[in-house]
Amino acid sequence: MQLKVCELFAGVGGFRLGLEDTEHFKVVWSNQWEPSTKMQHASLVYEARFGAENHSNQNIEEVSTSEIPDHDVLVGGFPCQDYSVATTLKNSKGLIGKKGVLWWSIHRIISEKKKPPKYLFFENVDRLLKSPSSQRGRDFAIMLKSLNDLGYAVEWRVINAAEYGMPQRRRRVFFLGYHKSTPLFQSMLKASAKDWVLEQGTMASAYPVKNIGQTPHNFSIDQNLVELSERFNAEKGLSPFLNSGVCIDGQVSTLKTEPSDTNNGRVLADILENGSADESLFIAEHDLPKWEYLKGAKKEIRKTKAGFEYNYSEGSMVFPDALDQPSRTIITGEGGKSPSRFKHVVQTPKGLRRLSPVELERLNMFPDNHTQLAGISDAKRAFFMGNALVVGVVRGIGAALFRKIQEFEE
The missing domain is CATH 3.40.50.150 (Vaccinia Virus protein VP39)
Structure with a gap:
C-alpha cells in the first residue's frame, strides 16, 4: 500500500x-x-x-x-x-x-x-x-x-x-x-x-x-x-x-x-565539513571584534530614532558554538558575511568560520547540496534552511x- x-x-x-x-x-x-x-x-x-x-x-x-x-x-x-x-x-x-x-x-x-x-x-x-x-x-x-x-x-x-x-x-x-x-x-x-x-x-x-x-x-x-x-x-x-x-x-x-x-544523538561536530569548507566562510581578523560584541553580554544606554534614551541589556551567546551539542536553531538570516548575533560560528583548526550551505542542509537532515542550483546564492540556500523543517x-x-x-x- x-x-x-x-x-x-x-x-x-x-x-x-x-x-x-x-x-x-x-x-x-x-x-x-x-x-x-x-x-x-x-x-x-x-x-x-x-x-x-x-x-x-x-x-x-x-x-x-x-x-x-x-x-x-x-x-x-x-x-x-x-x-x-x-x-x-x-x-x-x-x-x-x-x-x-x-x-x-x-x-x-x-x-x-x-x-x-x-x-x-x-x-x-x-x-x-x-x-x-x-x-x-x-x-x-x-x-x-x-x-x-x-x-x-x-x-x-x-x-x-x-x-x-x-x-x-x-x-x-x-x-x-x-x-x-x-x-x-x-x-x-x-x-x-x-x-x-x-x-x-x-x-x-x-x-x-x-x-x-x-x-x-x-x-x-x-x-x-x-x-x-x-x-x-x-x-x-x-x-x-x-x-x-x-x-x-x-x-x-x-x-x-x-x-x-x-537520546544522546548527533551533535554539531558530526555534520561539519572537515577541511573542505570554502575560504569565504572564515572570519577575517578585523571583523572579530564586531562578532565578539554582538555575541557578548550588553548593558548600555541606547537611543530611539526619536531621541529617547533607554536601558538595553541582553545576555551573552556561546561563542564559538559548542561542537559537542546539537546546534542552535537555524534562522533565515544565517547566510552572508556580515557579523551577527544569531549566525553560527565554529572553531576549526584553520580558524573561526560560519557554517556552509551543506552543513546547514545536514542540520535539517537534507541530502548534501539539495539546494545547490545555478543562480541560487549561498545566502538564499541558508534562507531555505532557516525556513525548512x-x-x-x-x-x-x-x-x-x-x-x-x-x-x-x-
Missing part, C-alpha cells in the same frame, strides 16, 4: 523527502509559491530535485480545487499568520478568513474535495499555540475548530528534534488530522485522551513521551468560528494549549509531556502514521 500525498507550501521539499524516504508515501501534486519575490527560487530547487510534473508554482489562493488530484494525505508547513475570521457569507458554504491568510486555502481545498483527504499532517512554529498575544491560543483554536467542522480529529505535539537524537535544537508543532471515515478516528474516539497522547497515538509511537505529573486540561470549543475568533481567551490569560493534546468532536484535552528518555522528524511521524493505518485499517 502506498498513500497519495498532496504537498502544499512545499518550500524545497522537506515533507516530501521525509515521507518518500519511508516508501509508503508518494507525492502526486505539490505547490510552492513565494508572494514577495519575482524569482521563484524555492520552486526552482523543488523542480530540479523532484521534476516539474504535477508541481504548481502559482498562488494557492488562485488554484482551483479541481486542478488538485485526489489524495490520501494533505501535508504542509503553512506560514504563521493572523488566522482571525473576518466574516461569514450568507450564500456561501464556507467562511472567509482574512485575504492572504493561507490557512483558509487549506480549509477550502478540504471542504471542496468530493473525496476529502483521510489524513492531514501539518507543521508550524510552536508559538502558534500561544498566538496572538491579545488572545493567546486563539489561532490554534480556530484551526482545531475548522478541522472539527470538516470532520477531523486532531492530535498535536511540540517536538524538539534534538531531543530525539537529531543534530539541531529545532522546536516545531506538528499536528495530524484523521477524517471521521477512518478507523483511526474511531480508535481515537474510543481511547482516553491521556492514553492517546502518552501511548496509543501516532505521535507517541513515533516519539515516546512521559507525562510530567499533570492531569489533562479539558475544555470545549463549541462556538462557531466567528465567535471563537472574537471571544476565545479574551481575558488575555495564558494559552490553554500545552505541548501535547487532542481535539475530537469539539472537545480539547491537552497536557504537558517531555521525552521519555533523552527537520526531515528526520517528518520521516519518523510518517512511518508511525503508516504503521497505525495498517494496525487499525487492515
